[in-house]
Amino acid sequence: MLNVNPERFLQSLHDLRAFGASGEGNGVVRPAYTPDELAARDWIGQQMHAAGLDVQMDAMGNQFGIAPGGGLLLGSHTDSQPEGGWLDGALGVMAGLEIARAARECDGPPISVVNFQDEEGRFGVTTGSAIWSGNLPADVADRLQDKSGKLLRDVRASLGPRVTGPVIPAQFHAYIEMHIEQGPYLDNAGEKIGVVSDIVGIRDMTVTLTGEQNHAGTTPMAHRRDAFQGLSAFNSLLNDRFRNVVQPSTVWTIGHVSLSPNASSIVPGRVQFSMQWRDSSADRLDRMESIIRTTLDEIATTHQLQLECSDMLGLAPVAMDQGLIDALAASAASHAPGNWRHMPSGALHDATNMAALMPVGMLFVPSINGKSHCFEEDTDPDDLVTGLHVLADATMRYLAGR
């Protein structure tokens, strides 16, 4: 057993949230590469160094605290959304740091820590781990822009002398990420731990329906080709048709809608909207896509609208490693008997990318009211500590089984 220190772990989380503290609850404002975010990274580097780890940073800003020999890698990310919570990825990094420190203190097995950069996607999607894993070529990433039009290439230059050079993935043999659930399942059930079975796949496209812009007073209903009416009819039909295909954890969202010209006295001639759906089965994602495309075609015909679909963003579902699932499940059963579950992750995580490099495991602790990416995000301290113990225990079980 590693002798982890819960008080030291909780204190480090509170110390970290001082960087970019929002002043509202425990909230933080720490998007990738902002001064507060880099200051947090510098402080974490000092903590890694003090724990006896070799601090390295690649050109993207991914930060590693490497134990001699590399070994098992724990971590997540400490950048936040523009309005974020104090736990999110920070939890996995600080838990990893505590466990790596405890392992060094008892001359235990090599356990290293990683703090990925830009998981929240100021530039891409899980940008830092995507590049490190080879899923996103660095030269392509360098041309990505944030919302203000700044290039990643220019912004990451602010890392300056922090960058030590490339970090070789092959020195690590597995990755475990602890994270808050960001959903309501554990909190609603009063459960302490979720052992992640897989990270759901996601498909996302932008749909444009074009009708005819017209005067809202003089254009009779029967003559209209109203793009908003097309969207609304599509949404209703889709909800009906999905009923026989989806499972309880399947989700789909129209989160972005842009009407043109978007004026109360003009029949909308055009609508552009996002259509996103997620599920842990690639087959179900396919069936949903086929329903979406058929329904769009129908609506375009019945409402006399032109239909255009963007290229589809698709990320396949990623299964966690069975050995790591078993180790995490055994630890959860020991520290939260009868009070944990296997579950999919509906959100993307750095673990998605890491699965391209090595066996990957994930565990969740509850999010109070399922809230995240907001200042109210929180988790009971007892649950944070249970998560720490389960992670530490699973790490040792997994290493013992190799």
Added chain:
Amino acid sequence: MLNVNPERFLQSLHDLRAFGASGEGNGVVRPAYTPDELAARDWIGQQMHAAGLDVQMDAMGNQFGIAPGGGLLLGSHTDSQPEGGWLDGALGVMAGLEIARAARECDGPPISVVNFQDEEGRFGVTTGSAIWSGNLPADVADRLQDKSGKLLRDVRASLGPRVTGPVIPAQFHAYIEMHIEQGPYLDNAGEKIGVVSDIVGIRDMTVTLTGEQNHAGTTPMAHRRDAFQGLSAFNSLLNDRFRNVVQPSTVWTIGHVSLSPNASSIVPGRVQFSMQWRDSSADRLDRMESIIRTTLDEIATTHQLQLECSDMLGLAPVAMDQGLIDALAASAASHAPGNWRHMPSGALHDATNMAALMPVGMLFVPSINGKSHCFEEDTDPDDLVTGLHVLADATMRYLAGR
């Protein structure tokens, strides 16, 4: 009979469209108080003066060409939408000018012309005639802002020495406005003249539905309070429920939709949208409003959304004067036998405000494909000339009958 000159009339319309010519078809860009719009007004003032009319302008920029004694008033407006057509209100002003000129040339009865300002609502709604009619207090209007935040008070100062002072409404005893239909009825039926029975009433409000902003990956469908889903369900129900209440000319429109935060990966927590409906019966407008409010309440309950409705903008339906309707109908029957109709106006016009001051009549000529408020707006020259003859004839019939 007045001896109107169709060539002179058509030439004056083409001369006028040179002010703010868009370079696309016959389109014009001549919003209220812009340099091109004021230059057009100066040129029209010269034409009025040359026709033997006394040119006056009030502090708002409403421009009058007054025959000795005032008499019957003809006109409309020459400001345009940001992207407008060459006819719209310009047609009514140039037709009025031609008829007033013809009346002066033959020493006929007093016929005056008006060119209202800001009918297209850079600041309000039919702003110039609303102020002149007393429907909109001038001090309230002065605080209105355009989309860039400029105050009407400051912008109308650009009129400078053009302003001659207040123009007394009591010197005019009736108002007739010729306008393009801006809808498809006449063009579809191949008819030449629409004699307006009434201008439909309009009600318009902004609705806000507030649910809960959530992560689109981790929030199960059953836990969502998705504001967009609320809007879509409301729209479907409303379309169903209106079926038994509306008549073929009733229209309703959701033309503005604003989601928050409007991102593809976030369940929309809030939607603000416009709900506008128009009909010629105040009673039907009431019944529609009651259905709208009931349906919104239901949706708010079933979708667990907070509902907020803005104050309602309401303009009552306005009936045209029966004497003017009769004069216009007799003239239409004479110049376009079997080829005209009585019809309501689905759009607002300056005539709406003028009805507060004096008997009001309106006639329409066809809009090709029902298009207006765009550069393609057009009408067959033969139809423009038919409109001129019907207006001139109706003017004389009405005066003869007094």
